[in-house]
Amino acid sequence: MKKITAVLLAVLMLFTAVSFTASAAEDENVARMWICSEKSDNSGVGHIFLFFENLTDKTITVGKYKLKAHKDVSVGCFGTEGPNGAGVYYNLETELDHYSQLIGLSTLLTEDELEDVTKKIKSFDRWDPIFNCNYFALLGWNAGAESSIPFLIFPQLTRFFIRLKGGVSNPFDLYSRDVKVYKQSKL
Numbered sequence: 001m002k003k004i005t006a007v008l009l010a011v012l013m014l015f016t017a018v019s020f021t022a023s024a025a026e027d028e029n030v031a032r033m034w035i036c037s038e039k040s041d042n043s044g045v046g047h048i049f050l051f052f053e054n055l056t057d058k059t060i061t062v063g064k065y066k067l068k069a070h071k072d073v074s075v076g077c078f079g080t081e082g083p084n085g086a087g088v089y090y091n092l093e094t095e096l097d098h099y100s101q102l103i104g105l106s107t108l109l110t111e112d113e114l115e116d117v118t119k120k121i122k123s124f125d126r127w128d129p130i131f132n133c134n135y136f137a138l139l140g141w142n143a144g145a146e147s148s149i150p151f152l153i154f155p156q157l158t159r160f161f162i163r164l165k166g167g168v169s170n171p172f173d174l175y176s177r178d179v180k181v182y183k184q185s186k187l
Helices: 004-026 112-120 133-144 155-164
Strands: 029-038 047-056 061-062 063-069 072-078 085-088 103-110
Touching: 029 061, 029 112, 029 133, 029 155, 047 063, 047 133, 061 103, 061 112, 063 072, 103 112, 103 133, 103 155, 112 133, 133 155
Parallel strands: none
Antiparallel strands: 029 047, 029 103, 047 072, 061 063, 072 085
16 A cells, blocks of 8 residues: 555646746747837927847747847837728837837736737737727737736826836837838738
């Protein structure tokens, strides 16, 4: 009887160790997500967008974009500035000369959190004065970040929350990237 109990305990310990190992792997961070704005904006409008860094050695999916290992992508919603009409674009911020002075707030994402953010990005492909770049970025941010930011329509108010929550100046160089622009509906 002691041998059977010992074998059962050994098997139980083996399954427990395997379940802890699998759980730890699932909780590994695969991406860093930033919510970004220009530091100041005299136009009165402003723009809020998301920026993702792949922290892994494999390709991950951000929205409909396949992001290669250790690369990055910006994702934003545009109205009149969208070269192919209103909608969600990948890497368009790199093409526009508006963002030399960024402020950004970041959060790390596990694979499951990235999947939640990706669902939100894929579900959105329009722009109007209310459901604008700010709404889109906050939809994605709030799906994955531990700390949410309220939706208050205007990008300037989101910029205030980015600063309030500890946003950093110029977290990355948006213009040093050699990337191609994609519209989400074309991917």
